[in-house]
Amino acid sequence: MVNQEAVFFSRVLxxxxxxxxxxxxxxxxxxxxMIMIAQWVGIKKQDEHYILLARRWTRGxxxxxxxxxxxxxxxxxxxxxxxxxxxxxxGNVIALPLFMETFAFFFEAIFLGxxxxxxxxxxxxxxxxxxLIPVALGxxxxxxxxxxxxxxxxxxxxxxxxxxxxxxxxxxxxMFNPAMPTKVAHVLSTAYMTSAFVLAxxxxxxxxxxxxxxxxxxxxxxxxxxxxLIFSVATAVIGDFSGKYxxxxxxxxxxxxxWHFETEKGAPLYLYGVLDNGEVKYxxxxxFGLSILAHSNPxxxxxxxxxxxxxxxxxxxxHYLFDLMVTLGMGLTFLAFVYVLGVHxxxxxxxKKWFGxxxxxxxxxxxxxxxxxxxxxEVGRQPWILRGIMRTSEAATGSGQVDTMxxxxxxxxxxxxxxxxxxxxxxxRKNPVExxxxxxxxxxxxxxx
Amino acid sequence: MTLEILGITVLGVFLFxxxxxxxxxxxxxxxxxxxVVTGKEHILTRVIQRYLSxxxxxxxxxxxxxxxxxxxxxxKTAYYYGSTLLVPASIATILLAxxxxxxxxxxxxxxxxxxxxxxxxxxxxxxxxSLSIVLVISEGGFVTIRNGGPELDYWVLxxxxxxxxxxxxxxxxxxxxxxxxxxxxxxxAKDYNAANLLRxxxxxWAGPAIITASGIxxxxxxxNPEHYERLLDLWWLFGLSVLFFAGTVYxxxxxxxxxxxxxxxxxxxxAAFLAYGISHYPYLLYPYLTIYDSFTNKAMATALxxxxxxxxxxxxxxxxxxxxxxxxxxxxxxxxxxxHV
Numbered sequence: 001m002v003n004q005e006a007v008f009f010s011r012v013l014x015x016x017x018x019x020x021x022x023x024x025x026x027x028x029x030x031x032x033x034m035i036m037i038a039q040w041v042g043i044k045k046q047d048e049h050y051i052l053l054a055r056r057w058t059r060g061x062x063x064x065x066x067x068x069x070x071x072x073x074x075x076x077x078x079x080x081x082x083x084x085x086x087x088x089x090x091g092n093v094i095a096l097p098l099f100m101e102t103f104a105f106f107f108e109a110i111f112l113g114x115x116x117x118x119x120x121x122x123x124x125x126x127x128x129x130x131x132l133i134p135v136a137l138g139x140x141x142x143x144x145x146x147x148x149x150x151x152x153x154x155x156x157x158x159x160x161x162x163x164x165x166x167x168x169x170x171x172x173x174x175m176f177n178p179a180m181p182t183k184v185a186h187v188l189s190t191a192y193m194t195s196a197f198v199l200a201x202x203x204x205x206x207x208x209x210x211x212x213x214x215x216x217x218x219x220x221x222x223x224x225x226x227x228x229l230i231f232s233v234a235t236a237v238i239g240d241f242s243g244k245y246x247x248x249x250x251x252x253x254x255x256x257x258x259w260h261f262e263t264e265k266g267a268p269l270y271l272y273g274v275l276d277n278g279e280v281k282y283x284x285x286x287x288f289g290l291s292i293l294a295h296s297n298p299x300x301x302x303x304x305x306x307x308x309x310x311x312x313x314x315x316x317x318x319h320y321l322f323d324l325m326v327t328l329g330m331g332l333t334f335l336a337f338v339y340v341l342g343v344h345x346x347x348x349x350x351x352k353k354w355f356g357x358x359x360x361x362x363x364x365x366x367x368x369x370x371x372x373x374x375x376x377x378e379v380g381r382q383p384w385i386l387r388g389i390m391r392t393s394e395a396a397t398g399s400g401q402v403d404t405m406x407x408x409x410x411x412x413x414x415x416x417x418x419x420x421x422x423x424x425x426x427x428x429r430k431n432p433v434e435x436x437x438x439x440x441x442x443x444x445x446x447x448x449x
Numbered sequence: 450m451t452l453e454i455l456g457i458t459v460l461g462v463f464l465f466x467x468x469x470x471x472x473x474x475x476x477x478x479x480x481x482x483x484x485v486v487t488g489k490e491h492i493l494t495r496v497i498q499r500y501l502s503x504x505x506x507x508x509x510x511x512x513x514x515x516x517x518x519x520x521x522x523x524x525k526t527a528y529y530y531g532s533t534l535l536v537p538a539s540i541a542t543i544l545l546a547x548x549x550x551x552x553x554x555x556x557x558x559x560x561x562x563x564x565x566x567x568x569x570x571x572x573x574x575x576x577x578x579s580l581s582i583v584l585v586i587s588e589g590g591f592v593t594i595r596n597g598g599p600e601l602d603y604w605v606l607x608x609x610x611x612x613x614x615x616x617x618x619x620x621x622x623x624x625x626x627x628x629x630x631x632x633x634x635x636x637x638a639k640d641y642n643a644a645n646l647l648r649x650x651x652x653x654w655a656g657p658a659i660i661t662a663s664g665i666x667x668x669x670x671x672x673n674p675e676h677y678e679r680l681l682d683l684w685w686l687f688g689l690s691v692l693f694f695a696g697t698v699y700x701x702x703x704x705x706x707x708x709x710x711x712x713x714x715x716x717x718x719x720a721a722f723l724a725y726g727i728s729h730y731p732y733l734l735y736p737y738l739t740i741y742d743s744f745t746n747k748a749m750a751t752a753l754x755x756x757x758x759x760x761x762x763x764x765x766x767x768x769x770x771x772x773x774x775x776x777x778x779x780x781x782x783x784x785x786x787x788x789h790v
Binding site for chain 2: 063408
């Protein structure tokens with residue numbers, strides 16, 4: 001029994017939970033790597049500032065992890081509660097990566113606990129670095145496994161359907177589906193990129209808005225911007241592969257995102273613009289752009305929406321999300337490039353207040369790009385929950401209480417969102433780095449006496 | 450051993466693990482709140498927080514592991530339990546979320562308010578109550594198949610003596626398990642004031658815990674006679690459980706060997722859990738779902754078991770390291786170290 005109202009509210013609740021969760025999850029995947037790098041740089045350069053950087057990031061990170069863990073538990077349960085028919089079917093094929101994800105999460109949880117509660121227990125900083133490696137690995141692997149599940153929903157394979165029954169199931173074939181390589185790579189690189197920019201925002205805020213002159217903030221900003229540049233370039237390259245994947249395996253998503261209606265050779269690429277009665281207006285048209293993007297060949301044929309029945313077309317508004325994601329991604333890459341080069345060449349530009357404001361904005365903008373990207377990819381596979389196999393409307397629960405649950409969860413996310421931001425601000429206001437450095441020096445001097 | 454039995458055993462182990470670690474966690478939150486209300490905060494808070502802080506996240510993973518494994522090994526449970534449990538499971542999730550986040554906010558973020566501590570303690574009682582609904586439903590009689598889909602009958606659920614007995618059982622055992630463990634932990638920490646207070650709590654909750662547990666067996670007689678018969682066949686396991694229970698109470702009473710008292714308590718719950726689990730066989734949801742008709746295909750089952758073994762090879766050494774560094778580290782337990790980030 002499926003009622004349309006439950007389908008609608010289930011979609012809204014899932015979207016809300018995931019949109020909230022991915023903010024914390026992205027930070028949860030990327031920041032451990034940044035912490036590990038800072039610790040490693042600190043050891044290599046014998047520079048206490050980087051080690052302190054690692055620890056101060058960790059303190060804030062714990063708060064975001066807590067919210068990530070609890071919202072992750074929520075989405076884990078909601079998969080079965082809101083989409084019981086989907087989980088019953090897909091569980092037969094895709095349970096393996098879901099299961100492995102919990103192992104990765106377990107592994108990370110254990111070592112994070114150890115790392116934060118052995119602060120100063122070991123004299124040798126390398127031991128702390130060794131504890132950080134499993135944290136970073138666990139975080140990245142849980143992202144890999146859960147993205148594999150999502151990739152499967154876009155490109156289901158590894159089973160046959162004979163008379164409505166699933167047969168010949170092969171869990172590994174299901175995991176290594178065609179969508180998996182680009183999805184996993186894109187999720188990881190954007191998570192690292194976003195985390196780098198989020199941390200850069202903090203450094204920029206202290207340095208350029210609050211006017212702190214401390215060398216600690218300079219090191220933090222330069223390190224994170226360099227990392228941001230590296231990962232945003234990687235993201236752009238992988239993003240291009242993702243486009244080529246779509247052209248090959250999921251042409252309706254690409255066609256909807258690019259407003260490509262007629263199948264044709266030498267297809268142009270539309271940037272921005274609005275859709276008015278099926279007409280693209282005010283768009284920036286790049287001749288042959290889509291053919292190049294999709295097949296690296298200006299004359300290649302790109303499949304348009306005309307090849308798909310109307311009831312299998314994704315919503316066309318995903319074009320705006322696509323534009324937003326790509327524009328922000330390109331903009332951030334450029335910003336990081338200018339900053340890193342500016343530091344080397346000592347351009348006066350990088351000390352300007354307006355430029356500082358841009359740097360402060362980079363973290364939130366990266367998060368917006370992440371949201372836009374996920375909305376685009378998820379809405380882009382509508383009407384399917386399992387592309388070509390199960391429609392979203394067939395998968396939802398029949399329960400009449402989803403709307404009430406939606407309100408309860410909205411309230412929860414509001415509380416968690418406000419709570420985590422307030423606590424984070426409080427933590428760092430109460431204990432600025434200048435204070436902490438002074439305290440540490442005092443402690444050391446005390447030891448010597 | 451068939452793959453079905455292996456699968457349900459793996460899940461049983463994780464469910465049991467969750468029951469024990471979560472009980473300690475929920476009970477600790479409650480005792481902490483209780484100590485704030487009764488002005489005994491200075492005695493308990495330190496010892497409770499020192500234990501909970503490094504492990505709170507791990508507790509959560511046990512639960513995630515259980516339900517992900519359940520859907521993995523028995524995908525049909527997603528259909529039956531997913532459809533019926535929307536409300537109770539959502540409420541439990543929301544409470545767990547508030548609890549987890551609040552814990553991190555106070556401990557790491559330094560946000561400390563009396564009323565939050567009390568609220569936190571109370572969630573520790575509501576969560577076991579809402580989670581234990583799953584056990585109630587599995588007994589059958591609360592779910593009807595209507596319009597081709599399973600539906601939970603809330604009226605029958607809320608008026609059934611069995612559901613209330615199980616809710617009360619979950620509450621008393623949470624408090625009992627937690628108090629016994631914390632008594633031992635406080636003793637190890639050489640915090641004798643806390644140990645004495647917790648010992649009193651443990652003794653106070655021992656009676657209610659064993660009475661409600663016995664009450665369930667009586668309830669079962671009218672509710673699900675088939676299950677009741679199977680329970681009686683396992684009388685010796687229950688006998689063993691009662692024996693362990695008596696041992697724990699005796700040791701606590703005489704103020705000796707708190708560590709061994711906790712081992713006996715673990716034995717008591719293991720025996721009871723085993724008896725309950727075995728007698729439930731082969732049903733996952735009486736009478737609609739058995740472990741045989743809901744089991745996943747063979748290829749997936751083999752893959753899951755392989756992943757499970759590989760995962761354990763990573764987990765067991767890591768968990769051992771965690772315990773060694775905190776639970777069994779004398780300096781840490783006694784509060785001589787403060788290595789907190």
